[in-house]
Amino acid sequence: MRHSHPLIPAMLILCLALPCLAWTPWGAIYDSARDERSVGDQAADKKISLSIKADLADKDSKLALKVHVYSFLKHVYLVGAINDAAFRAFAVKTAKGTEGVTKVTSYFKPETDTTADDLELAAKVRAELIGNGDLSSTQIEQEVMNGEVVLLGMVRSKKDAALAVKVARGVKGVRKVTSFLIPPK
Structure with missing residues (x-):
């Protein structure tokens, strides 16, 4: 018969509970604080x-x-x-x-059969937006349909809006970028 360490049941419970703990208002609070x-x-x-x-x-x-x-x-x-x-x-x-x-x-x-390609392209665009050090991209939403990228959200400035479009256009496979990004008035 194997004897387990007394902390193992507690650690198991904690591991099972982590997904629940990850869903907290903290992400919402962070998003809210970053929103324009x-x-x-x-x-x-x-x-x-x-x-x-x-x-x-x-x-x-x-x-x-x-x-x-x-x-x-x-x-x-x-x-x-x-x-x-x-x-x-x-x-x-x-x-x-x-x-x-x-x-x-x-x-x-129109609907297309490019869902997998669009998901991959969306991930690439998102990575490039986040990876750009000159851009605050946490509030930029995106949709990709048949290689066409739609950018939506609030940005800090017109410069950020233009940079986001430039970054998205630079991703291999992007056919077109439409921006509905809104800078402060």
Whole structure:
């Protein structure tokens, strides 16, 4: 019969609990502190995007997964690769009808079979954005569809917005970059 060290059960419990411990508000607090928006604006934007996502999912949960919803300063961006024109129109109408929304921009592309390639390209773009020492890229979101990169989010300056586009364009495999990056006014 093997005898275990008395700390092993405690260590096992700690290891099993780590994934739960990793999900804390600390990441949210860090993101909030790095965001160019006020906490109130962040909360309003989160409420808007969640409301739109819920309405899209209520209509058609499968198609809703193809539409990514972002809100920055009450300006909603709908981005996705989706062929269903009626659902695209529904998404735009829903966003425009959501309380607090001041503007809606949609960027839809036809669906393609390049998901694996797009995921790989997204990872490369993200790595380059993070690796650039002159760029604060923690608040830059990205979507990649058929080699086309869409950049969204708040940045510190127009210079950061231009640099993010330049960095993304420099990644091998990127066919086009569309920027919806918002510098402070």
